[in-house]
Amino acid sequence: MDFSKLKFGLAPMAGYTDAAFRSLCKEYGSDFGITELISAESIIRGNEQGFRIAQVSDYERPVGIQLFGSNSVSIAKAAQILEKNADWVDLNFGCPAPKVTKNMGGAALLSKPELIAEIVEEVSSTIKKPTTAKMRLGISNSIHAVEIAKIIERAGASALFVHARTLKQGYSGEPDWIKIAEIKKALSIPVFGNGNVCSYGDAKRMFEETKCDGVLIGRAALGNPSIFEACKKKKDFDVEWNMRKKAFLRYIELREKLKMRDSVGDLKAQAISFVQGVQYASELRLKISKSKTKQEIMEFLSNC
Numbered sequence: 001m002d003f004s005k006l007k008f009g010l011a012p013m014a015g016y017t018d019a020a021f022r023s024l025c026k027e028y029g030s031d032f033g034i035t036e037l038i039s040a041e042s043i044i045r046g047n048e049q050g051f052r053i054a055q056v057s058d059y060e061r062p063v064g065i066q067l068f069g070s071n072s073v074s075i076a077k078a079a080q081i082l083e084k085n086a087d088w089v090d091l092n093f094g095c096p097a098p099k100v101t102k103n104m105g106g107a108a109l110l111s112k113p114e115l116i117a118e119i120v121e122e123v124s125s126t127i128k129k130p131t132t133a134k135m136r137l138g139i140s141n142s143i144h145a146v147e148i149a150k151i152i153e154r155a156g157a158s159a160l161f162v163h164a165r166t167l168k169q170g171y172s173g174e175p176d177w178i179k180i181a182e183i184k185k186a187l188s189i190p191v192f193g194n195g196n197v198c199s200y201g202d203a204k205r206m207f208e209e210t211k212c213d214g215v216l217i218g219r220a221a222l223g224n225p226s227i228f229e230a231c232k233k234k235k236d237f238d239v240e241w242n243m244r245k246k247a248f249l250r251y252i253e254l255r256e257k258l259k260m261r262d263s264v265g266d267l268k269a270q271a272i273s274f275v276q277g278v279q280y281a282s283e284l285r286l287k288i289s290k291s292k293t294k295q296e297i298m299e300f301l302s303n304c
Helices: 019-027 040-044 048-053 072-085 106-111 113-127 145-154 177-186 200-210 225-233 239-257 264-275 281-290 294-302
Strands: 008-010 032-034 062-069 088-093 129-135 159-164 191-194 214-217
Touching: 008 019, 008 225, 019 032, 019 106, 019 239, 032 239, 040 048, 040 062, 040 072, 062 072, 062 113, 072 088, 072 113, 088 106, 088 113, 113 145, 113 191, 129 145, 145 177, 159 177, 177 191, 177 200, 200 214, 200 294, 225 239, 239 264, 239 294, 264 281, 264 294, 281 294
Parallel strands: 008 032, 008 214, 032 062, 062 088, 088 129, 129 159, 159 191, 191 214
Antiparallel strands: none
């Protein structure tokens, strides 16, 4: 797996970046995707929801399957179970969600560099596919960010994805791209930047300012997979409602092709993301939220 050839990827986002959405973004130009984070323990216990999140399709490859947890042996066992369906296994050291961090998962592990090293070493030495990691800059500051990145590289990671915010920042405040540049300079493995890339212009600036190997695009891609097309064409353009509607209907087609279980709640969340920023968005969101079935959502949006 040559990570240096991957430039524009879809960042994992719980509740949104399922197999169908990752496949949709691939059609619009993304080079790769990563699954939503999956509890290693849920995989070991045979939890249906965990395996559902781990679903990948041939439409979207290459794709990484992302795991989180705090027990290195458990994470390695889960990685072994899932690696046959993945192009690589990604380890989450960046999720700020309390339900993850309260059990010393995700970004909480940044306070325990020795445990991060143990997890990466255990997984990379256990599976045959490459191991990568996604990290934030720290808990409340980025003083040890470069040191932790080096630890991850030494432990056996093949690439590193860096969200340039701390745990305490969550998704607010300005990301520290300078720290991405410092990490890139200190490491020999490919480094991908993440944080406030909302257009091709932003991606171009991140490449120039950080010298990173690739860019992860997260929230800006929700409801707007055309952002990857813009990156590939090296030109930002306005995305009209008809383009977004076409993309959403294609997303539904992909869900059906992949035989994904329809959850009205998930479909509503996706539909609402596709109407963000369009004319009469507030009215559209209200009508979508009141829909009770997949058919209602589709009929409403098809007639808009």
